[in-house]
Amino acid sequence: xxxxxxxxxxxxAFGPALAxxxxxxxxxxxxxxxxxxxxxxxxxxxxxxxxxxxxxxxxGGSNNASVKKNxxxxxxxxxxxxxxxxxxxxxxxxxxxxxxxxxxxxEETLPISVRQLSYVSGLxxxxxxxxxxxxNILTDSLGPGTVGIYGDSPQYFLSSAFMTLAIxxxxxxxxxxxxxxxxxxxxxxxxxxxLSHLLVSGVTFQNPQYEGSLVPSYIIMMxxxxxxxxxxxxxxxxxxxxxxxxxxxxxxxxxxPR
Amino acid sequence: GRHLKGEPSxxxxxxxxxxxxxxxxxxxxxxxxRKIYIPLNxxxxxxxxxxxxxxxxxxxxMSGDTGVIHVxxxxxxxxxxxxxxxxxxxxxxxxxxxxxxxxxxxxxxxSRISGLAVAISKPSPxxxxxxxxxxxxxxxxxxxxxxxxxxxHCNWTVWNPLGNGLAYEDFNFPIFLLEDANExxxxxxxxxxxxxxxxxxxxxxxxxxxxxxAHMHAVTxxxxxxxxxxxxxxxxxxxxxxxxxxxxxxxxxTLKPINTSSKIDPMDEVIIVATRIDSHSFFWNVxxxxxxxxxxxxxxxxxxxxxxKVPDVQKLPRNIMFTFFQGETFDYIGSSRMVYDMQxxxxxxxxxxxxxxxxxxxxxLRNSSVLWVHTDPVSRRNESIQPQVMKLSLLHRxxxxxxxxxxxxxxxxxxxxxxxAKQIPGVVLADHRTSFQNRYYQSMYDTAENxxxxxxxxxxxxxxxxxxxxxxxxxxxxxxxVARALYQLAGGTGNTSAIQADPRMVxxxxxxxxxxxxxxxxxxxxxxxxxGLLGDELPQHYIxxxxxxxxxxxxxxxxxxxxGTVVNFTKEECLNPEKTPNPEKEMYVYTWVQGSRDPNSTSxxxxxxxxxxxxxxxxxxxxxxxxxxxxxxxxxTESRWKDIRARIxxxxxxxxxxxxxxxxxxxxxxxxxxxxxxxxxxxxxxSSPGDGGAVAY
Numbered sequence: 001x002x003x004x005x006x007x008x009x010x011x012x013a014f015g016p017a018l019a020x021x022x023x024x025x026x027x028x029x030x031x032x033x034x035x036x037x038x039x040x041x042x043x044x045x046x047x048x049x050x051x052x053x054x055x056x057x058x059x060g061g062s063n064n065a066s067v068k069k070n071x072x073x074x075x076x077x078x079x080x081x082x083x084x085x086x087x088x089x090x091x092x093x094x095x096x097x098x099x100x101x102x103x104x105x106x107e108e109t110l111p112i113s114v115r116q117l118s119y120v121s122g123l124x125x126x127x128x129x130x131x132x133x134x135x136n137i138l139t140d141s142l143g144p145g146t147v148g149i150y151g152d153s154p155q156y157f158l159s160s161a162f163m164t165l166a167i168x169x170x171x172x173x174x175x176x177x178x179x180x181x182x183x184x185x186x187x188x189x190x191x192x193x194x195l196s197h198l199l200v201s202g203v204t205f206q207n208p209q210y211e212g213s214l215v216p217s218y219i220i221m222m223x224x225x226x227x228x229x230x231x232x233x234x235x236x237x238x239x240x241x242x243x244x245x246x247x248x249x250x251x252x253x254x255x256x257p258r
Numbered sequence: 259g260r261h262l263k264g265e266p267s268x269x270x271x272x273x274x275x276x277x278x279x280x281x282x283x284x285x286x287x288x289x290x291x292r293k294i295y296i297p298l299n300x301x302x303x304x305x306x307x308x309x310x311x312x313x314x315x316x317x318x319x320m321s322g323d324t325g326v327i328h329v330x331x332x333x334x335x336x337x338x339x340x341x342x343x344x345x346x347x348x349x350x351x352x353x354x355x356x357x358x359x360x361x362x363x364x365x366x367x368x369s370r371i372s373g374l375a376v377a378i379s380k381p382s383p384x385x386x387x388x389x390x391x392x393x394x395x396x397x398x399x400x401x402x403x404x405x406x407x408x409x410x411h412c413n414w415t416v417w418n419p420l421g422n423g424l425a426y427e428d429f430n431f432p433i434f435l436l437e438d439a440n441e442x443x444x445x446x447x448x449x450x451x452x453x454x455x456x457x458x459x460x461x462x463x464x465x466x467x468x469x470x471x472a473h474m475h476a477v478t479x480x481x482x483x484x485x486x487x488x489x490x491x492x493x494x495x496x497x498x499x500x501x502x503x504x505x506x507x508x509x510x511x512t513l514k515p516i517n518t519s520s521k522i523d524p525m526d527e528v529i530i531v532a533t534r535i536d537s538h539s540f541f542w543n544v545x546x547x548x549x550x551x552x553x554x555x556x557x558x559x560x561x562x563x564x565x566x567k568v569p570d571v572q573k574l575p576r577n578i579m580f581t582f583f584q585g586e587t588f589d590y591i592g593s594s595r596m597v598y599d600m601q602x603x604x605x606x607x608x609x610x611x612x613x614x615x616x617x618x619x620x621x622x623l624r625n626s627s628v629l630w631v632h633t634d635p636v637s638r639r640n641e642s643i644q645p646q647v648m649k650l651s652l653l654h655r656x657x658x659x660x661x662x663x664x665x666x667x668x669x670x671x672x673x674x675x676x677x678x679a680k681q682i683p684g685v686v687l688a689d690h691r692t693s694f695q696n697r698y699y700q701s702m703y704d705t706a707e708n709x710x711x712x713x714x715x716x717x718x719x720x721x722x723x724x725x726x727x728x729x730x731x732x733x734x735x736x737x738x739x740v741a742r743a744l745y746q747l748a749g750g751t752g753n754t755s756a757i758q759a760d761p762r763m764v765x766x767x768x769x770x771x772x773x774x775x776x777x778x779x780x781x782x783x784x785x786x787x788x789x790g791l792l793g794d795e796l797p798q799h800y801i802x803x804x805x806x807x808x809x810x811x812x813x814x815x816x817x818x819x820x821x822g823t824v825v826n827f828t829k830e831e832c833l834n835p836e837k838t839p840n841p842e843k844e845m846y847v848y849t850w851v852q853g854s855r856d857p858n859s860t861s862x863x864x865x866x867x868x869x870x871x872x873x874x875x876x877x878x879x880x881x882x883x884x885x886x887x888x889x890x891x892x893x894x895t896e897s898r899w900k901d902i903r904a905r906i907x908x909x910x911x912x913x914x915x916x917x918x919x920x921x922x923x924x925x926x927x928x929x930x931x932x933x934x935x936x937x938x939x940x941x942x943x944x945s946s947p948g949d950g951g952a953v954a955y
Binding site for chain 2: 004009020024154232
């Protein structure tokens with residue numbers, strides 16, 4: 001659909017991620033490192049899940065549409081579970097790395113807190129996931145044609161971009177909640193994260209009824225956003241303070257001699 | 259990950275796994291591309307050809323031309339395209355009946371057209387259709403201001419009155435031919451679903467559109483493009499040539515074998531029999547040429563076979579050379595080259611050896627079995643030529659009429675090139691007295707139907723191959739007449755009633771060259787392991803720029819089979835004849851053919867054929883002499899191109915695209931602002947009551 005649609009859809013899907021990278025990641029080399037490593041971990045999980053799906057298709061493979069659909073559902077579930085497994089593996093790796101960094105740098109405090117790590121790893125997962133789901137579609141959006149000649153909805157590109165946006169943000173929130181749950185050994189929170197990931201992936205099978213998939217995903221995203229906000233230390237009080245610009249008073253009031 | 263539509267996650271994954279699993283799957287177009295575009299596979303483009311002074315054909319932009327489809331089924335529909343339609347530029351889908359010069363000139367002048375797709379008309383248009391010139395090969399024949407000026411430029415007879423010259427116009431938009439009626443129906447369905455105005459209102463987006471890719475690299479004329487190509491080859495490490503000369507090979511064979519490595523005795527006389535084997539149409543590589551080429555050379559082949567069966571043929575005083583010229587459609591490429599070679603002593607036979615010339619022009623549409631004999635009035639005034647010509651014409655008494663009119667010029671024929679070099683007695687046999695009988699001269703409709711080849715229903719391919727049509731019988735009569743005349747011309751004194759052409763062989767050849775080359779007879783006479791020579795689609799006879807097109811090779815093998823003899827050589831001896839000592843080896847050409855299939859087994863019984871069939875290069879002397887602007891020799895070249903394809907899809911409105919862009923930019927700006935704000939206040943937002951200001955953010 002030409003360059004306008006290409007640029008529009010890329011900005012829709014990756015605008016917030018780009019803004020987050022520019023404002024919070026770009027200046028800090030350590031955060032950048034962990035972002036890229038997080039992306040790599042997501043890639044490995046994708047490789048493994050595609051291997052599993054490929055083997056499943058070869059074994060069960062027939063040209064039957066319902067068998068194919070079932071295989072796809074199976075593949076999606078396996079992929080979600082593998083992503084969460086790799087998120088856990090990344091968490092473990094980061095803990096070890098942080099301990100190692102601490103012994104090398106001889107400082108008393110961790111160079112990067114677990115909270116920041118959770119945010120950065122979530123963002124890494126999210127960006128990589130978004131890229132892999134949207135890039136193929138973006139390259140075709142550059143051409144002169146739009147989806148629809150076989151009867152599909154012409155809103156294909158827009159909905160894909162919005163869905164990717166939701167997924168990118170969701171990965172950030174999942175990361176924050178997940179790491180916090182691992183730290184505090186709150187296994188029910190872990191299970192809830194995995195469940196919501198499965199739910200969002202499952203809801204995409206409603207496509208091409210985009211209302212059926214986009215609306216639930218955005219609702220889940222809002223819910224996860226509030227949960228992550230509260231997990232990261234936010235509270236309604238802080239929010240009110242910020243919004244009413246009384247943060248300076250708050251800081252002054254809380255200042256202690258170092 | 260999650261998938262947006264119930265489809266595999268695309269090529270990216272499969273690629274990663276490819277080298278792991280060796281199964282390539284289907285990575286052609288990815289699934290999103292398959293959702294958007296419908297490729298049109300059975301199309302033929304119109305390409306650019308250039309000669310010394312002009313460029314003809316069509317051109318598209320580098321990245322294809324896109325336009326909203328509009329179906330034009332009657333003249334009034336054109337008004338929407340030219341003036342009324344609100345979404346220019348348009349891509350017109352034209353019915354074959356409307357593909358006329360007037361309409362095309364209207365489209366040519368308009369800027370609201372981005373391309374044209376012509377749906378081939380079945381049955382052929384009743385009023386005839388010829389995109390060739392009214393006066394084919396004008397200026398390259400023998401008639402000029404110095405030689406018979408009253409006959410030059412078709413002043414006396416217009417040979418192709420139905421010719422509208424469309425193939426020789428220059429269009430700046432792409433034109434494609436839709437050969438498959440199913441694809442045309444798909445396009446019309448898309449048009450009816452999306453592009454038809456509802457109740458007089460403007461049709462709404464998304465609209466059905468078509469994109470045609472046919473970007474040609476050469477421009478202006480042959481001089482320019484050859485100059486650019488030679489600069490590229492001389493100075494560039496990776497030369498990008500822009501055009502190629504049209505060239506191929508002529509096929510020739512002699513009745514009595516001659517030594518091709520030396521010249522024949524100056525006292526020896528040769529009679530040349532000639533036909534052309536190529537044709538052309540508006541579209542690239544669409545050239546069925548049934549009446550204009552195939553029927554003639556099939557008759558020629560049948561006459562050659564009939565002559566070779568005569569027992570005392572090796573003792574005839576004069577030799578006969580059966581010549582099949584390639585490229586005659588493009589200003590006599592093959593014959594001008596042969597004449598040039600003869601003049602430059604590069605050919606075993608010299609112009610002085612030629613006793614007379616007999617050419618078979620279009621012979622399939624004879625009116626009440628009459629065959630006309632055309633002669634050149636200017637050379638006949640010469641005292642020595644006149645009696646020979648009269649003798650040639652008289653030989654056809656009883657089977658045909660002789661054209662005693664002193665003043666009718668020769669139709670476009672290879673004989674004219676020989677006359678340009680030397681005045682030789684000769685005749686051209688045709689089925690037309692003045693203008694062509696062929697109403698589809700050099701067009702895509704000059705097919706088997708045009709020469710009235712009719713097969714009964716329900717025959718298998720094998721039965722169709724052997725069925726003798728009336729056309730075959732008629733052409734066999736012509737071949738018989740020609741063979742008998744040649745026998746007498748060559749000095750034969752025996753009874754000619756035994757010389758008969760075989761209608762069954764003629765029918766097989768017509769089937770093979772007009773309907774399907776991949777038949778059992780052709781399979782048995784070609785060399786082993788020649789994949790790609792025989793195909794299942796309709797055979798086309800365009801000279802092209804690649805050497806040895808299928809037609810030339812098939813004519814060569816058929817001629818070898820019909821005029822050669824089977825010899826008892828092994829494969830080694832046959833493929834390397836110079837190894838075995840035999841003084842006659844130099845006169846013959848040996849071919850190892852794969853033979854026919856045993857009915858019980860799947861293997862073939864190959865054998866060695868000894869024949870006198872040779873190939874000589876048919877490339878215009880203009881390219882040898884590097885005279886690219888020559889008016890003496892043919893200078894036709896074909897442009898090069900990278901990508902030729904066509905596809906249809908839906909296009910969205912500009913408003914929707916701009917909205918998407920604006921939404922994207924808005925979201926980006928919004929997120930930048932929000933992130934900046936959150937980042938600035940992060941120490942407040944994310945601090946719990948216990949932390950205070952010492953949280954490291």
